[in-house]
Amino acid sequence: MMKALMPVIMASILGIYGLVIGVLINGSISSDGTYEFYSASLHFAAGLCVGIGSLSAGYVIGDIGNIGAYAFVNNPKLFIMFVFLLIFAEILGLYGLIMAIVLFTYSNSK
Known part of the structure; x- marks a missing residue:
C-alpha cells in the first residue's frame, strides 16, 4: 500500500518549489511602492519557470x-x-526551481 503512495508524495514536493519562489519574491518586493519593470519581469519569468517545470514534472x-x-x-x-x-x-521540477532562483538573484543584483 505504501508503495502506491510514492507518486503522490513526489508530486506534493512540486508544490513546495512554487511556495519557495513565492516567498522569496514576496520578501524582495519593497513596501514603498517602487517596483521596477526589470525586477517585475524577472520575477514573472521565475514564476513561469518553476510553474512550467512543476507542471511538466507533475x-x-x-x-x-x-x-x-x-x-x-x-x-x-x-x-x-x-x-x-x-x-x-522530479528533476524536471528541480531544474525549474534552479532556473527560478537564478532569475531571482539577477533581479536583486541590479
Whole structure:
C-alpha cells in the first residue's frame, strides 16, 4: 500500500518549489511602492519557470505512477526502477526551481 503512495508524495514536493519562489519574491518586493519593470519581469519569468517545470514534472510523475502501479503489482522487483523513474521525473521540477532562483538573484543584483 505504501508503495502506491510514492507518486503522490513526489508530486506534493512540486508544490513546495512554487511556495519557495513565492516567498522569496514576496520578501524582495519593497513596501514603498517602487517596483521596477526589470525586477517585475524577472520575477514573472521565475514564476513561469518553476510553474512550467512543476507542471511538466507533475504530468510525467502521474504517467509513471499510473503505469508503475500496475507493473510492480505483477512484478515487485520493478519497484526500484519505478522509484528511479520518479526521481528522474522530479528533476524536471528541480531544474525549474534552479532556473527560478537564478532569475531571482539577477533581479536583486541590479
